[in-house]
Amino acid sequence: MLTVHHLNNSRSQRVLWLLEELGAPYEIVRYERDPRTMLAPPALKAIHPLGKSPVVTVDGETLAETGAIVEFLLERYGDGRLAPPAGTPQARRMRYWLHYAEGSAMSPLLLKLVFSRMPSRAPGLLKPLVSGIASKAQAELVDPQLKTHFDYWEAELAPSGWFAGPEMTAADIMMSFPVEAAASRGAAADGRPNLAHFLKAIHARPAYQRALERGGPYAYA
Numbered sequence: 001m002l003t004v005h006h007l008n009n010s011r012s013q014r015v016l017w018l019l020e021e022l023g024a025p026y027e028i029v030r031y032e033r034d035p036r037t038m039l040a041p042p043a044l045k046a047i048h049p050l051g052k053s054p055v056v057t058v059d060g061e062t063l064a065e066t067g068a069i070v071e072f073l074l075e076r077y078g079d080g081r082l083a084p085p086a087g088t089p090q091a092r093r094m095r096y097w098l099h100y101a102e103g104s105a106m107s108p109l110l111l112k113l114v115f116s117r118m119p120s121r122a123p124g125l126l127k128p129l130v131s132g133i134a135s136k137a138q139a140e141l142v143d144p145q146l147k148t149h150f151d152y153w154e155a156e157l158a159p160s161g162w163f164a165g166p167e168m169t170a171a172d173i174m175m176s177f178p179v180e181a182a183a184s185r186g187a188a189a190d191g192r193p194n195l196a197h198f199l200k201a202i203h204a205r206p207a208y209q210r211a212l213e214r215g216g217p218y219a220y221a
Contacts (some may be wrong), residue, residue, distance in 0.1 A: 172198075
């Protein structure tokens with residue numbers, strides 16, 4: 001049996017969603033973030049040395065990194081579903097989005113999160129200084145990068161409403177986390193109808209809803 005080590009409000013929600021789309025059997029072990037630091041609990045390090053989620057265990061093997069897990073699940077349970085035929089331009093496009101979602105897309109979103117939290121965590125006397133630095137960094141460095149990415153997503157969704165072809169693929173499951181996080185933290189869908197439609201479409205899928213029921217509350221849904 002495959003076990004998903006699931007952290008609340010994390011990338012592991014995508015793994016649950018993919019498993020529900022594929023109808024694959026799995027179990028969940030839940031972990032909760034520290035309410036103050038929002039970090040994963042130390043117990044996750046007993047599963048994988050980095051203590052991050054998602055992590056899955058199956059047949060005595062431990063797998064980490066969302067993209068690698070998604071590729072494994074498609075190979076093991078996909079039977080051709082949620083992935084274009086191998087060797088096609090659509091398959092290469094899907095692979096691109098699998099890597100982009102955790103690479104280029106997440107870097108500015110993480111910077112946005114870090115700079116937005118800096119003032120509240122600074123010592124009292126330094127709060128005005130830290131707040132000024134954080135605001136300047138966001139305005140001059142992070143926000144322009146985010147706008148570039150958001151506009152890119154909007155344009156890429158225009159032909160079909162999906163990222164890797166005329167139908168939904170695992171690329172859309174991978175991209176769900178950065179798009180949902182961007183809509184929550186950076187108002188990505190405001191004035192971008194294709195992104196708004198994408199979010200509405202994925203949230204309406206029965207498998208997405210089942211994943212929420214099994215995984216518990218998810219802030220970005």
